Amino acid sequence: MAVVIVADLVAGRGRRPSPLQAGVWVGVYLTLAIGFGIGLGLVAGMDLAVQFFAGYLTEYSLSVDNLFVFGVVMTSFAVPGLPAGPRAAHRHRRRARLARVVHPGRSRRH
CATH class of the missing domain: 4.10.910 (30s ribosomal protein s13; domain 2)
Known part of the structure; x- marks a missing residue:
């Protein structure tokens, strides 16, 4: 996981990512989460895997909501890019x- 985070930071250094790059990174992190949840289910049981996926979906939906709120706040205060x-x-x-x-x-x- 540390390698993926460092790669993400290095790949995006100093420039704004394109929508395609952002989509690729979302796919990478989503694939890692799904793989972790499946591995957790195989090792520790399906109850923990279901709890992980429920928590992951909840946190992911809250982060998308936060992006919307962040955009509204930045637009309302006219913060320049x-x-x-x-x-x-x-x-x-x-x-x-x-x-x-x-x-x-x-x-x-x-």
Whole structure:
């Protein structure tokens, strides 16, 4: 699992993923969860596997709901997206680091 998480972080570093890439990663994580649930059922019994799948579906549906709420909040406050391109993202990170050095207790400019 750690290898998949590191691969996910490295593959998506510095750029916005395409819908196809996002779908592939959702498929990877869904396949891992299904494999884990099947393995759990074979090793520990079907009761635990059913509990795992029920919990997984509940958490997954809540995470989708949270994405919707996040989108509504960001849209209502008109939060701008990050600038496009690696140079702009690098410049944004430098500014964020400088802001933390200049104002260590503040996370954003006022």
